Amino acid sequence: MIKDMPVFKSDKEAAEFWDKTDATPYMEGGEIGEFIWEPVEDRCNYCSSKMEEIVRDIDFLKGRITFHKIKKYHCPNCGKEKLAKEFREEIPLITKELVEIALQV
Numbered sequence: 001m002i003k004d005m006p007v008f009k010s011d012k013e014a015a016e017f018w019d020k021t022d023a024t025p026y027m028e029g030g031e032i033g034e035f036i037w038e039p040v041e042d043r044c045n046y047c048s049s050k051m052e053e054i055v056r057d058i059d060f061l062k063g064r065i066t067f068h069k070i071k072k073y074h075c076p077n078c079g080k081e082k083l084a085k086e087f088r089e090e091i092p093l094i095t096k097e098l099v100e101i102a103l104q105v
């Protein structure tokens with residue numbers, strides 16, 4: 001019987017699990033099953049540490065476009081940063097508005 005894939009909180013957690021785990025019970029026909037990873041919003045995707053919320057202005061196109069007061073997370077352990085989900089979800093809307101502006105030309 002094939003075991004269900006565990007859910008990991010980070011790449012590091014997954015790597016540590018697979019380093020010490022026989023993958024055979026998770027495989028079917030020599031293929032490993034679907035890898036499941038659900039990132040936690042305020043946890044570092046790299047080292048699993050709890051991240052600090054920060055607010056920053058973010059420049060795009062060499063400063064020609066600046067988004068103000070964007071919520072991000074900063075990892076005090078490894079220094080990685082990631083955008084908060086609320087801004088990541090706005091990116092398709094921002095893209096749509098830019099395309100609409102471009103089409104008015």
Ligand SMILES: [Zn+2]
Nearest residue numbers: 044047075078
């Ligand atoms: Zn980290």
